[in-house]
Amino acid sequence: MANLKDIRDRIKSVKSIQKVTKAMKMVAAAKMRKAQERMEQARPYTYRLVNVIHHLLPDVNRALLPLLDIRPIQRVGYVVVTSDRGLAGSFNTNIIKKAELEINEIGKENVDLFCIGKKARDYFTRRNYNIIQSHIEFWNDLEFQHATKIGEKIINHFVSKKVDEIHVCYNEFVNVATQTIQSEQLLPLEYNQEESSNVSNRLYEPSKEKLTKSLIPRHLNVQMWKYLLESYASEQAARMIAMENATDNAEDMVKNLTLEFNKARQASITKEMLEIVGGAEALK
Amino acid sequence: MGHFTLDIVTPTQNLDVIEVNYVRCPGIDGSFGIMANHQDGVFSLDIGEIMIQSESDTKFYSTSGGFAEINENEVCLLVETIESSSDIDISRAESALQRVNERKTKRNVEDVDEVRMESSLSRALNRLRVAKR
Numbered sequence: 001m002a003n004l005k006d007i008r009d010r011i012k013s014v015k016s017i018q019k020v021t022k023a024m025k026m027v028a029a030a031k032m033r034k035a036q037e038r039m040e041q042a043r044p045y046t047y048r049l050v051n052v053i054h055h056l057l058p059d060v061n062r063a064l065l066p067l068l069d070i071r072p073i074q075r076v077g078y079v080v081v082t083s084d085r086g087l088a089g090s091f092n093t094n095i096i097k098k099a100e101l102e103i104n105e106i107g108k109e110n111v112d113l114f115c116i117g118k119k120a121r122d123y124f125t126r127r128n129y130n131i132i133q134s135h136i137e138f139w140n141d142l143e144f145q146h147a148t149k150i151g152e153k154i155i156n157h158f159v160s161k162k163v164d165e166i167h168v169c170y171n172e173f174v175n176v177a178t179q180t181i182q183s184e185q186l187l188p189l190e191y192n193q194e195e196s197s198n199v200s201n202r203l204y205e206p207s208k209e210k211l212t213k214s215l216i217p218r219h220l221n222v223q224m225w226k227y228l229l230e231s232y233a234s235e236q237a238a239r240m241i242a243m244e245n246a247t248d249n250a251e252d253m254v255k256n257l258t259l260e261f262n263k264a265r266q267a268s269i270t271k272e273m274l275e276i277v278g279g280a281e282a283l284k
Numbered sequence: 285m286g287h288f289t290l291d292i293v294t295p296t297q298n299l300d301v302i303e304v305n306y307v308r309c310p311g312i313d314g315s316f317g318i319m320a321n322h323q324d325g326v327f328s329l330d331i332g333e334i335m336i337q338s339e340s341d342t343k344f345y346s347t348s349g350g351f352a353e354i355n356e357n358e359v360c361l362l363v364e365t366i367e368s369s370s371d372i373d374i375s376r377a378e379s380a381l382q383r384v385n386e387r388k389t390k391r392n393v394e395d396v397d398e399v400r401m402e403s404s405l406s407r408a409l410n411r412l413r414v415a416k417r
Contacts, residue, residue, distance in 0.1 A: 045293045052353060144296050203327070214349075215328075222295055
């Protein structure tokens with residue numbers, strides 16, 4: 001049976017780890033709430049923008065706009081959105097696995113990677129993937145400008161015909177307990193033909209083509225912003241759940257260890273008693 | 285004078301819907317005004333100043349572009365940023381201006397993104413102009 005002092009030390013260390021996980025859980029919860037609020041705020045803008053674009057696109061000649069250009073697919077760009085830090089359960093592992101699977105289907109050498117977050121960068125660098133760019137260490141002060149900046153690089157890569165398609169892998173925030181992994185095509189822009197109803201007698205200034213030209217980059221910025229927000233909220237939610245589980249597990253461990261400790265203590269007392277009784281018996 | 289509802293939406297904030305009489309926006313081909321019962325449409329907006337007149341007051345905002353959608357006497361401004369003339373961070377705009385000027389002087393040393401520099405310059409100038417209102 002383990003030494004009494006060993007058990008006592010373990011209980012102590014488990015308890016202090018529990019305190020840390022508890023604190024991390026609360027921090028993650030607060031950050032998640034903030035991220036959720038921002039997601040709510042971004043939604044009306046996205047919704048309306050998509051609406052207008054859907055009205056415009058059917059009337060616009062695709063060949064005029066480089067961002068709508070559908071080319072035969074030779075090279076593909078992948079944007080993988082992960083976090084900078086770990087301790088968030090399977091948040092990063094799952095997204096990286098999914099991305100890697102899809103990339104290997106196309107062939108490692110035909111894929112250009114954009115890594116967002118340290119975890120993706122580290123993983124794919126170690127495995128010699130073709131990383132064009134990585135964006136790290138901005139999650140803590142996430143601003144709309146980050147989305148624009150990241151988006152700009154990715155869009156340029158597409159427009160300069162280095163890749164013929166761009167996909168984004170990110171975690172979608174469904175609710176606190178569920179985050180689903182999404183892999184979407186960002187470029188060339190797709191749209192649903194049926195949804196676009198024709199509204200006549202509408203003024204478009206300047207021309208529809210020019211409008212689309214200025215709207216689509218904005219749309220992509222907002223899309224990028226959405227990916228970042230969803231991923232950030234998911235990260236915090238995943239961390240919150242992971243830390244909650246860790247705290248619960250620590251609780252169980254403390255319980256078991258305390259039981260073991262008491263057993264060991266009692267055993268040693270019994271042993272001592274027996275020795276005393278045995279000693280007294282021998283003296284008779 | 286007739287009035288209509290104005291909704292201003294950005295990716296990071298949603299302003300309250302308000303009743304206004306007149307809105308002047310910086311269109312791509314020069315500024316234009318919207319009054320009640322305007323024909324439906326979509327209009328591109330440039331970097332510039334938005335003036336909003338309601339029953340009680342007139343307010344000025346700076347924007348870095350977006351577009352306006354008019355739908356059955358409801359106007360929605362979808363812009364990337366909007367700051368009322370009193371909220372503009374003057375020191376930030378000034379430092380942006382300075383940054384652009386610095387870059388212009390050492391232009392041939394590194395390749396500078398001309399388009400980005402120009403738009404950053406006009407954004408900064410616009411902010412400073414509107415802030416003086």
